[in-house]
Amino acid sequence: MRHKSVEHIKAVIDLAVAWDSQEVVISPGTRRPMISPPLEKTYDWMYESLAVLIPLAKQAGVRLLLENTPYCFTPTMAELAQVVGTLNDDVVRVVYDIANAAYIGEDPVASLL
Secondary structure (H helix, E strand, O other), X not given: OHHHHHHHHHHHHHHHHHOOOOEEEEOOOEOOOXXXXXXXXXXXXXXXXXXXXXXXXXXXXXXXXXXXXXXXXXXXXXXXXXXXXXXXXXXXXXXXXXXXXXXXXXXXHHHHO
Protein backbone atom coordinates (compact mmCIF):
# COMPACT_ATOMS: atom_id res chain seq x y z
CA MET A 1 0.00 0.00 0.00
CA ARG A 2 2.86 2.37 0.78
CA HIS A 3 4.36 1.72 -2.66
CA LYS A 4 0.99 2.44 -4.28
CA SER A 5 0.65 5.65 -2.26
CA VAL A 6 4.14 6.83 -3.26
CA GLU A 7 3.37 6.07 -6.92
CA HIS A 8 0.12 8.02 -6.64
CA ILE A 9 1.87 11.04 -5.12
CA LYS A 10 4.50 10.87 -7.90
CA ALA A 11 1.65 11.10 -10.42
CA VAL A 12 0.15 14.05 -8.51
CA ILE A 13 3.55 15.80 -8.61
CA ASP A 14 3.56 15.30 -12.40
CA LEU A 15 0.03 16.71 -12.54
CA ALA A 16 1.08 19.71 -10.47
CA VAL A 17 3.83 20.42 -12.98
CA ALA A 18 1.40 20.10 -15.89
CA TRP A 19 -1.02 22.49 -14.18
CA ASP A 20 1.78 24.87 -13.14
CA SER A 21 0.98 24.36 -9.46
CA GLN A 22 3.68 24.88 -6.88
CA GLU A 23 2.30 22.75 -4.04
CA VAL A 24 0.94 19.26 -3.47
CA VAL A 25 -1.05 18.44 -0.33
CA ILE A 26 -0.36 15.00 1.15
CA SER A 27 -1.28 13.05 4.26
CA PRO A 28 1.50 11.81 6.54
CA GLY A 29 -0.19 8.40 6.57
CA THR A 30 -2.52 6.35 8.73
CA ARG A 31 -2.46 3.54 11.26
CA ARG A 32 -5.30 1.10 11.26
CA PRO A 33 -6.98 0.24 14.57
CA MET A 34 -6.71 -3.53 14.09
CA ILE A 35 -3.20 -4.94 14.41
CA SER A 36 -1.68 -1.49 14.04
CA PRO A 37 2.09 -1.34 13.61
CA PRO A 38 4.14 0.38 16.32
CA LEU A 39 4.15 4.16 16.02
CA GLU A 40 7.94 4.18 15.62
CA LYS A 41 7.70 1.87 12.60
CA THR A 42 4.96 4.05 11.11
CA TYR A 43 7.25 7.08 11.35
CA ASP A 44 10.08 5.09 9.75
CA TRP A 45 7.83 4.23 6.80
CA MET A 46 6.74 7.85 6.42
CA TYR A 47 10.35 9.06 6.34
CA GLU A 48 11.26 6.31 3.84
CA SER A 49 8.45 7.43 1.56
CA LEU A 50 9.41 11.09 1.91
CA ALA A 51 13.03 10.20 1.06
CA VAL A 52 11.70 9.07 -2.33
CA LEU A 53 9.26 11.95 -2.80
CA ILE A 54 11.38 14.91 -1.68
CA PRO A 55 13.94 14.67 -4.52
CA LEU A 56 11.10 14.30 -7.04
CA ALA A 57 9.32 17.34 -5.62
CA LYS A 58 12.54 19.37 -5.75
CA GLN A 59 13.20 18.33 -9.32
CA ALA A 60 9.63 19.29 -10.24
CA GLY A 61 9.82 22.60 -8.36
CA VAL A 62 6.90 21.84 -6.05
CA ARG A 63 6.51 21.75 -2.29
CA LEU A 64 4.89 18.91 -0.37
CA LEU A 65 2.39 20.13 2.20
CA LEU A 66 1.56 17.76 5.07
CA GLU A 67 -2.07 18.20 6.08
CA ASN A 68 -3.36 17.73 9.62
CA THR A 69 -5.95 15.12 8.75
CA PRO A 70 -7.86 13.64 11.71
CA TYR A 71 -7.26 10.04 10.63
CA CYS A 72 -3.48 10.33 10.19
CA PHE A 73 -1.01 9.30 12.88
CA THR A 74 0.25 12.91 13.23
CA PRO A 75 -2.97 14.94 13.40
CA THR A 76 -1.77 17.85 15.56
CA MET A 77 0.24 20.90 14.59
CA ALA A 78 2.92 20.00 17.14
CA GLU A 79 3.38 16.55 15.59
CA LEU A 80 3.50 17.93 12.05
CA ALA A 81 5.92 20.67 13.08
CA GLN A 82 8.18 18.01 14.59
CA VAL A 83 8.17 16.05 11.31
CA VAL A 84 8.97 19.19 9.29
CA GLY A 85 11.70 20.11 11.78
CA THR A 86 13.22 16.64 11.59
CA LEU A 87 13.28 16.78 7.79
CA ASN A 88 14.71 20.31 7.83
CA ASP A 89 13.98 20.77 4.13
CA ASP A 90 12.11 23.73 2.63
CA VAL A 91 10.32 21.44 0.18
CA VAL A 92 8.16 20.01 3.01
CA ARG A 93 5.80 22.25 4.96
CA VAL A 94 2.42 22.08 6.70
CA VAL A 95 -1.00 23.07 5.40
CA TYR A 96 -3.18 23.60 8.46
CA ASP A 97 -6.87 22.83 8.11
CA ILE A 98 -8.77 24.65 10.87
CA ALA A 99 -11.82 22.39 10.52
CA ASN A 100 -9.66 19.29 10.97
CA ALA A 101 -8.05 20.83 14.04
CA ALA A 102 -11.45 21.58 15.55
CA TYR A 103 -12.62 18.04 14.78
CA ILE A 104 -9.84 16.51 16.90
CA GLY A 105 -10.33 19.10 19.65
CA GLU A 106 -7.12 21.04 18.96
CA ASP A 107 -7.13 24.77 19.71
CA PRO A 108 -6.15 26.27 16.34
CA VAL A 109 -5.01 29.61 17.74
CA ALA A 110 -2.77 28.05 20.37
CA SER A 111 -1.44 25.54 17.85
CA LEU A 112 -0.55 28.15 15.26
CA LEU A 113 1.14 30.34 17.85
